[in-house]
Amino acid sequence: MRLENKTAIVTGAAGGIGAAICQAFAAEGANLVCADINERALVTTVAALKDAGASAIAVVGNAAEEAHARQLAAAAEKEFGALTTLVTSAHLDVPYLPVTELSLKDWRRSIDVNLTGVFLMLKHAIPVMAISGSGSIILIASQLARAPKPGRAWYASQKGALLSLAKALAVDHAEQNIRANTLSPGPTADDRFFSQWPSAEEAHAHAATLFGRLGSPQEMAAGAVFLASDEASFVTGTDLLIDGGYTAV
Template sequence: MTGEFKGKAAIVTGGASGIGAAIARELAASGASVLVADLDGEAAEALAAQLRESGAKAEGFAVDVADASQVEAMVAKAAQAFGGLHLAVNNAGIGGPAEAIADLSLDGWRKVIDVNLNGVFYGMKYQIAAMLASGGGSIVNMSSILGSVGFASASAYVATKHALLGLSRTAALEYSQAGIRVNAVGPAFIDTPLLSKNLDQGALDGLAGQHPVGRLGRPEEVSALTCFLLSDRASFITGSYHLVDGGYTSR
């Protein structure tokens, strides 16, 4: 353990796999106490158990971020288990139906909005209150490259990821003087179970080819930037949006 986050308590939503798991592992390895929160509560607890075996303090928590009461309970659990809250990564999200706008069902639209946008708002609402009680903190909201560009057949997802930037910037303005920083990270296509379980090899190769570096990103590459933004090394960075995209948006 490096100790960079020693004495800090963190929440990572969508923390049981992929990018979220990489972030939870890096935070724990750097000394943070970590609440691994995920819709899959068993997977969240399994990762938390692994972190505890490595000497970290960690708890698993089952949460549907689209439910404000569950998010409030999640934050209360972290504060109770770890004595406060200092760090949060709002990473949970879904892709939604691959449909053009005229064909997208209202239910399909609403589900993506509820998870990807409302879920982050609920997270910040309760996380910020807990951080104010803990003397300050840092939040990273997981946007996407699709927070800055469009993508056909993904209107709900693109809309939420654009919206997260405005939400993050507004929160940064409101709470900077209270010692809370808020930033957003925009990954391109990352090699996670979410992709590998839903796409065949040909589709994965096609996605990789859209990045000038010629490959998909790795969860650890997103984690490295996220944990930097959470750390005191980024103490003068707030209200900003940082890409991890292999050159995707430079095309």
């Protein structure tokens, strides 16, 4: 029970990686406030967590809206009396295009969720976390922040911003005993990744990792458990890259 007495907000909780993080956190004893815009998938995810004995609630909403972030922080306090952990995994994909072809509308709506959404969550979660006396912030970034693929300028720049943001948060909030890090998954076997390829075989063939396979959502979640736990009490302002060596060559 490495996360006993911890309460976590997880955004994007209905997604492949977010749901795996929720499951791993619950297995380690954390209380969970699970958030996502996809109501049906979120309800299914939280029902499964509860069936397995977890203390978890679902809050449906749009990560780009401040009222939703405020509601999540308040829900942690009201339901569980504290907030110790924040994982931001909500993510909006827009077409994979170079900047010369990407519309301003898509640039802005991706930033609204993927960056402004994180800012809003931090703005409302950190004051509640500070009352708890310690905290761990985990921003889900990507290996593509370091090694962009074609058509991902918008994605790599937003994920790169998260790497800088975590460092800046670490500086600003160390006095409150709040740690902040990014977790950068490599290519991960979930619906989002598979949807980029015509078949699962092609998806695996394009893994481009040193192991010749995709990572699993559970392998990403294991890193999040470490960062959330007291085992990582001296870990702040850094990036935990779990990419099967994608960026090593």
